[in-house]
Amino acid sequence: MANSASGDSVVDRVVRVIEAFPEGVTTLQLTELADRAGLPLSSAHRLVRQLSHHGLLDLGAGGTVRLGLRLWELVNRNSPTLALRTAAMPFMEDIQQVLNQNVNLAVLDGWEALFVERLSRRGSVANRAQIAGRMPVHISSAGLALMSHQSRELQAEYLRHFNDPAGKVSADVVRHLLAEAAQQGYVQLAGVVDPDTWGIAVPVMNGKRKTIAALGVVVPLAEMRLQALVPALQTAARGIGRQLA
Amino acid sequence: MANSASGDSVVDRVVRVIEAFPEGVTTLQLTELADRAGLPLSSAHRLVRQLSHHGLLDLGAGGTVRLGLRLWELVNRNSPTLALRTAAMPFMEDIQQVLNQNVNLAVLDGWEALFVERLSRRGSVANRAQIAGRMPVHISSAGLALMSHQSRELQAEYLRHFNDPAGKVSADVVRHLLAEAAQQGYVQLAGVVDPDTWGIAVPVMNGKRKTIAALGVVVPLAEMRLQALVPALQTAARGIGRQLA
DNA sequence: CACGTTCTACCATTGAATGGAAGGTGCGTT
């Protein structure tokens, strides 16, 4: 045995170590980390020690491992969505202030909407911000707003791969939703997670009219007023797009 | 030559690649990246390609390199400050709402305050949120609030290393500021960056009375009202600490 | 059209990465 009995490179292993943390978990025991990353304990230990030396990980006493503050800093400083967030933030604040609703901003990654920023509704404790959270395209207004404005090819590809694990939604329903969204220019969707909330989202386009994000709100069922919400969102979305150009 | 003519490990190099991005820069040309990371072009190219294969980096056509969306997601999902931010967010929102001021949350990293979260003042465009930004301890209210509640040893160590690049502040002045801060339980500091603003910060302590963060506001000079601000901040800080226990 | 620049691919060389084994350490149990 020498370099990697399992036939993977050092880079692969570094990635596996970072990916080993399950969602929302900040601390892992070294043994468990090695397990999850599929690495021999001594290899995991060596990698973690090296990475923690540079501050990308944090190896505490007793073998507790966390992501390093330095890694968090580096990634957020040079985030690939930095320009988008910078452009969007003032508009999101406006919406939060004027409409007093939860505002969120998402981008498309694979067949899911990835939430990049989220401002919670003033005064409401519900709807905890899930920045860096994901939602499948077909059950989120942001996801539908994003997908409905992608190229025909990508949409076809998506529908081909489509399969609802819950089995509640068929590809045809999704096709219909996408068509409707594309035609209307916004998406409204009864909350699938919380039955008492609605999601409304609109696409954000850059200078070249390419849809790069979705801007949305989550509102209590009782306060659902499309007439007020949609124009406000669309105006903000255009503002963001202009800012990006 | 074989493995690394420069005597560094693969892990070192991966770290250097990620660290190569200057603050606020999201895109780098491959050649420039190799340059900044101090790597031979072909090595840099290989590493970037491997990393982008896993989504930690994003190697676009023409050799443009960015941090990967997946890396951003992983780091923010499992952020080492997740518990702190989750506990602090509702209180920060309260302050933003009640006092209508810029609120921020910082932790101590080395001899600097690292800003972990920041809510901008409603309606104000100024004071752009600099999440993941840093400020030296001696010129930020958050930094002073943090350092003034650390152990005697750490403070001594800090003062020993202290050296103001600008040469405006002496170690003795900082010593005085720290002593005052420790005694008062809060810090007020005339904005060093912007002369028209004040910073006020208080320490956030966990269940064991260890100071783990600083909660602060940045207010326009004209609206400086310590009587209203300090108690609100202290109350919120205690609330956050309780939440963490 | 030639030249400079940058990206990408190739491949023989070799020392850095590997992981089993052994030694600590702390904790809970008998």
Place this chain on the structure above:
DNA sequence: AACGCACCTTCCATTCAATGGTAGAACGTG
């Protein structure tokens, strides 16, 4: 108090993955 267990940490001979100079491809430019 002694034992057992689970986990962390270190060591080191083996060997294959990482290395980077070189060369070619793909641009853009004067």
